[in-house]
């Protein structure tokens with residue numbers, strides 16, 4: 001029998017707990033999001049992040065900047081947010097408009113306010129197996145969902161398809177820390193089907209609808225689909241869900257899988273940064 005990994009329910013439970021805790025605080029955590037350009041998917045994600053932040057009882061601001069914004073403009077906004085003691089967490093929504101150097105922008109965020117864990121300070125800590133101020137939200141959400149369903153990763157072969165800084169790279173490090181044997185694949189990988197068939201766990205972050213199907217998986221494997229692809233028939237992941245679900249032991253749905261977990265982890269990270277900044281971390 002296949003078990004659907006219910007990210008929506010798990011995320012809602014996490015957010016309810018955060019909400020209850022936030023209610024007890026006289027000063028609320030504050031999340032600031034920089035949204036540059038008019039990428040329609042990014043706008044939806046940012047809207048959802050802001051809604052959840054407000055639901056959790058946080059203060060929240062979104063700074064909308066035009067498509068032709070300059071690097072200097074964004075850096076100036078980050079400088080102000082870095083210096084503002086009221087702001088606990090800064091998120092720059094990616095991708096940034098063409099011509100903007102994302103690396104320079106991300107590196108300008110103070111590590112203790114880097115809610116995505118994308119600065120080299122936090123990512124370096126993660127790579128070394130030390131604790132960063134914040135773990136990247138999507139991989140953290142994947143690990144939390146596996147834990148929620150008591151799925152042990154130790155000794156299991158994880159194949160990760162996609163090597164982005166947002167998902168592929170950090171989840172590979174986090175799964176290695178949990179004693180999984182990790183193989184990285186990407187769009188150049190030869191014999192992807194054969195490789196994926198050796199996986200106990202597959203994490204796909206490709207961004208192509210129906211790129212993968214049941215032929216790519218072995219019976220009883222665990223499928224984590226991070227793809228969010230907008231098609232004419234609605235939102236779908238990288239896997240063809242129906243066929244794959246019949247063969248897998250666990251699978252995340254799209255929507256309702258990793259997406260909501262990412263937002264829940266963003267809320268958790270915001271609260272954790274607030275605690276670090278107020279030195280009430282135990």
Ligand code: GUN
Pocket residue numbers: 091092093094095116137138166262
């Ligand atoms: N774009 C897609 N996913 C993410 C994310 O987790 N954080 C940021 N900042 N941008 C993204």
